Amino acid sequence: xxxxxxxxxxxxxxxxxxxxxxxSTLSRPELIELNENRFEVKFKAGExxxxxxxxxxxxxxxxxxxxxLYVEGVQDKQLIIRIIKPWEIVGQASLYFDNRxxxxxxxxxxxxxxxxxxxxxxxxxxxxxxxxxxxIKNCTQKGIFSFEKMxxxxxxxxxxxxxxxLIYLSGKVYExxxxxxxxxxxxxxxxxGMSKDSAIRILKEFHNEGIIELDGRxxxxxxxxxxxxxxxxx
Amino acid sequence: xxxxxxxxxxxxxxxxxxxxxxxSTLSRPELIELNENRFEVKFKAGExxxxxxxxxxxxxxxxxxxxxLYVEGVQDKQLIIRIIKPWEIVGQASLYFDNRxxxxxxxxxxxxxxxxxxxxxxxxxxxxxxxxxxxIKNCTQKGIFSFEKMxxxxxxxxxxxxxxxLIYLSGKVYExxxxxxxxxxxxxxxxxGMSKDSAIRILKEFHNEGIIELDGRxxxxxxxxxxxxxxxxx
DNA sequence: GTAAAAGACTGATAAATATCGATTTGTATT
DNA sequence: AATACAAATCGATATTTATCAGTCTTTTAC
Numbered sequence: 001x002x003x004x005x006x007x008x009x010x011x012x013x014x015x016x017x018x019x020x021x022x023x024s025t026l027s028r029p030e031l032i033e034l035n036e037n038r039f040e041v042k043f044k045a046g047e048x049x050x051x052x053x054x055x056x057x058x059x060x061x062x063x064x065x066x067x068x069l070y071v072e073g074v075q076d077k078q079l080i081i082r083i084i085k086p087w088e089i090v091g092q093a094s095l096y097f098d099n100r101x102x103x104x105x106x107x108x109x110x111x112x113x114x115x116x117x118x119x120x121x122x123x124x125x126x127x128x129x130x131x132x133x134x135x136i137k138n139c140t141q142k143g144i145f146s147f148e149k150m151x152x153x154x155x156x157x158x159x160x161x162x163x164x165x166l167i168y169l170s171g172k173v174y175e176x177x178x179x180x181x182x183x184x185x186x187x188x189x190x191x192x193g194m195s196k197d198s199a200i201r202i203l204k205e206f207h208n209e210g211i212i213e214l215d216g217r218x219x220x221x222x223x224x225x226x227x228x229x230x231x232x233x234x
Numbered sequence: 235x236x237x238x239x240x241x242x243x244x245x246x247x248x249x250x251x252x253x254x255x256x257x258s259t260l261s262r263p264e265l266i267e268l269n270e271n272r273f274e275v276k277f278k279a280g281e282x283x284x285x286x287x288x289x290x291x292x293x294x295x296x297x298x299x300x301x302x303l304y305v306e307g308v309q310d311k312q313l314i315i316r317i318i319k320p321w322e323i324v325g326q327a328s329l330y331f332d333n334r335x336x337x338x339x340x341x342x343x344x345x346x347x348x349x350x351x352x353x354x355x356x357x358x359x360x361x362x363x364x365x366x367x368x369x370i371k372n373c374t375q376k377g378i379f380s381f382e383k384m385x386x387x388x389x390x391x392x393x394x395x396x397x398x399x400l401i402y403l404s405g406k407v408y409e410x411x412x413x414x415x416x417x418x419x420x421x422x423x424x425x426x427g428m429s430k431d432s433a434i435r436i437l438k439e440f441h442n443e444g445i446i447e448l449d450g451r452x453x454x455x456x457x458x459x460x461x462x463x464x465x466x467x468x
Numbered sequence: 469g470t471a472a473a474a475g476a477c478t479g480a481t482a483a484a485t486a487t488c489g490a491t492t493t494g495t496a497t498t
Numbered sequence: 499a500a501t502a503c504a505a506a507t508c509g510a511t512a513t514t515t516a517t518c519a520g521t522c523t524t525t526t527a528c
Binding site: 081193 | 308326330369373376377390394466467
């Protein structure tokens with residue numbers, strides 16, 4: 001199970017400063033304050049990091065590994081909103097609302113997570129305008145991302161949605177055309193809003209048509225332009 | 235066409251203070267500054283207030299009327315994100331991002347819109363932490379709303395989506411069980427992510443089953459509990 | 469007041485997608 | 499290596515949803 005520890009790549013918020021653009025607006029004393037209100041936990045693949053509905057007391061930053069952020073919808077179905085990578089601040093949604101988690105987060109592989117106390121974070125927002133502005137910027141970007149996702153989910157057919165999913169994974173998550181997928185087929189389905197069987201079918205189709213090469217979880221995008229075309233035509 | 239004017243119910247930001255919770259955190263001089271950087275425009279039903287893709291120079295507050303906020307998706311299809319009511323601040327998404335409108339807004343009836351210069355607004359955020367926090371609160375609430383919408387659009391069938399749409403209109407927009415709908419059937423379809431014909435069919439079904447009474451655009455919700463049940467079961 | 473246009477509606481059909489059952493493959497454990 | 503178990507796969511079928519064509523109704527324009 002998850003246990004406390006100090007990882008090698010996250011000893012101090014003063015270092016994280018370099019990796020997380022938002023934190024670079026904070027002063028040294030502010031970073032020290034933040035550092036005193038944080039701790040780390042390791043998670044194994046599959047373990048739940050945040051559970052939807054529980055009370056939100058901390059923000060989350062992964063320092064190693066990947067995780068999926070999803071909402072629990074109707075009949076136990078999951079909708080994966082996005083994949084969390086290291087050095088991304090997660091959990092803002094609850095900061096100024098009802099202090100509840102409105103989504104769950106589960107580790108996709110072995111991860112290390114840094115938890116920052118919510119009030120320490122709020123304090124920084126109140127004290128540092130630049131930081132607050134960075135925070136707002138972050139929120140609004142996510143809002144725009146949400147719009148695109150809604151269009152994809154509600155107006156595109158399966159081919160377009162799978163194309164969108166692959167473009168997202170390749171462009172935003174792995175930043176490569178050739179990568180080892182951490183998502184199961186079910187996860188791909190939950191990311192693109194369809195049944196597992198349908199996701200498998202479309203992926204196989206793309207494979208057969210030479211758009212991608214998919215062997216187990218080894219994924220290579222062969223024709224990115226074609227994916228973009230499919231994404232646009234829906 | 236739209237023309238400049240001073241409406242009776244929005245003479246001065248100092249008064250709006252009372253109606254818009256977020257503005258109540260501003261000081262008198264801050265409100266005066268805001269007031270100097272705003273103007274009003276009247277729109278007729280159907281006119282476009284913001285157009286997706288154009289540059290965002292102002293925030294919007296309706297003082298009378300209703301409008302639909304929608305993104306232009308694939309093949310000219312619209313996805314209505316939400317309905318805009320008076321005294322709601324709109325346009326935050328672009329504030330700190332790329333200064334582009336990422337959605338369009340069109341008047342549903344004759345409306346009066348107050349435009350506030352973006353930089354005046356930013357200035358207030360920088361100068362007033364409470365105001366910034368209110369702003370963040372606003373953004374995060376919208377984020378949570380987005381999640382619910384995504385679940386509805388991607389995981390529920392047509393009956394569930396129409397139920398969600400009706401619950402939204404009744405609970406959040408009109409705040410009544412009995413109201414004159416400003417949306418066309420096509421708009422209802424665009425709000426719930428389905429074809430116009432399907433929307434008409436489900437509405438008629440609900441009417442026949444005694445869940446609603448629908449005559450033209452006069453809508454009365456007869457069995458709210460049943461709508462909630464349909465929403466939950468998808 | 470009448471013609472024209474737009475919106476609302478309906479049944480039949482076609483297309484998209486989910487579900488089911490059965491099989492195969494891969495992975496972890498002993 | 500053998501077993502157990504989860505994940506992936508695939509064809510057949512059922513369900514959901516969109517599309518289309520045509521009619522009816524309401525509103526708009528002159």
